[in-house]
Amino acid sequence: MIENTILVIGGTGKTGRRVADRLTAAGVPVRVGSRSGSPRFDWHDRATWAPAFAGVRAAYVTFYPDLAVPGSPALIAELARAAASAGVEHLVLLSGRGEEEAQASERALADAVAGTGTAWSVVRASWFMQNFSEAFMADGVREGTLVLPAGDVPEPFVDCDDIADVAVAALTGAIPPGQVHEVTGPRALTFAEAVQEIAKAAGREVTFVPVPLDAYAAELRGFGLPDDEIELITYLFGEVLDGRNVAVAPGVRAALGREPRDFADYARTAAAGGAWAPPA
Template sequence: MTPTGTTRKDTPRTSGTVLVIGGTGKTGRRTVARLRELGVETRSASRSGDVRFDWEDRATWQAALDGVEAVYIVPLDTSPSPTPAFVEQAVAAGVRRLVLLSARGVDVPGYFGSSYDDGGPHLEGETAVRSSGAAWTILRPGWFAQNFSEGVFLDGVRAGELALPTGDGRAAFVDADDIAAVAAAALTEDGHEGEVYELSGPRALGIDDVLDEIAKVTGARAAYVQLEESAFRAGLVAQGMPEEEAALWTAAMKPIRTSQEALVTDGVPRALGRPPRDIADFARDAAAEGVWD
């Protein structure tokens, strides 16, 4: 059921082509798959997608937008953001619906450290879609569960030791499949216009708790090692990461360490009429795919 008590129709409302920017990424490829399952004409765009799209090469934008009715925007996380210019071009090309992947905490000063006190590129993107004149929906997910299976935590889990500056903090990790489901709904159904969906999982867990869930389905338990921020940042630099990027990654861990990511939100139930997927569901499916073998 929807929040208004009416059942959403199974038939998508969007009848034209949907463009998915970042169509080969964590949420993008899942959104592409879900839209195609619904029978929606879907264009996957990225530097290696069906259609070439490069945020840093504006000459690639127009071909991706030609004939498109709706767009799922996975933005480039740089400042100044190219999203406002893309939104302007998309609307000029006839796009009528925009769904933006933003981030939890973009409107909270200091959430990701001082570098994002002004909201950073995500807030620039939000401002652009809100003022675009097109129907818009904004998704604000927290930390992805998939960071343990195809992201920054994967190597540590596989190696048997995950070392992070997150202390005893907790997070309501959200499944990227839920993000994709909300994106597909917002792209194809009525009732999502003007909504900001804060997306989380159904419960808050510490890093140790997530490793416990993974161990239940793999039989192998990675150890969690708590690092000081300075040691974590130095380790990234020693691996070849530039100082500035290492500082940003370290700051990004702050919402977990401080348990700001622990709040369970209502975005998934409001958008889909069902609870979000649990971390145990994520771990079971990821193990079945052999990601930790």
């Protein structure tokens, strides 16, 4: 029997955690899809998929490490078919803006559930603001120097809270299915400008240092980062961050009837919460 439970695949991640928290606060039963969940969910263990989908009405799908990874469209299609077979009524996929494999995954999702009675939605996001405070860039900011292979190309960074609000609206039927919601922040900033906003909010000096992509990849390799993760990072900085995503998109306003959160507001909130407190 299908209940009102919503499965959040990647429910411990930056957007999944926020989606799960919002659904729980609204009284919606949530199942966190992760390798430590119960029932557990593992992208690379298909035997875990059917138990995770059992009794689920809708699912929020985030793919690890990123839909830019080759082969992700086929895996997304396989997952979508498994969800449809389990009677899931609606799949909401988190996708990446300007990523060829991500857009192919969006099409694979829609094609896989066509004619099954399972609806789909896509939340296609720009780079997360929270990458500066909750991911691989946070340590550099805390130490006062952020080194990245990023030049002067601006990016309309989006707040993960806005992503979660749009996803929840789709999952709960507040906005109709069958749409791609392209979400960004209200303005595009270079990485140097974003770091300036962070420094202002944190009340201390933080410097941005651009470096060549190959030198950055070599440094990551020296830190022992796996080759597949290095390839993903170099793809995102070397290809996706080429100006294709400079334009601001109206997805947050169209879905929620309000403007997206500005980077300066995000920086003030993160700084007040101690995200960039310097190392002791």
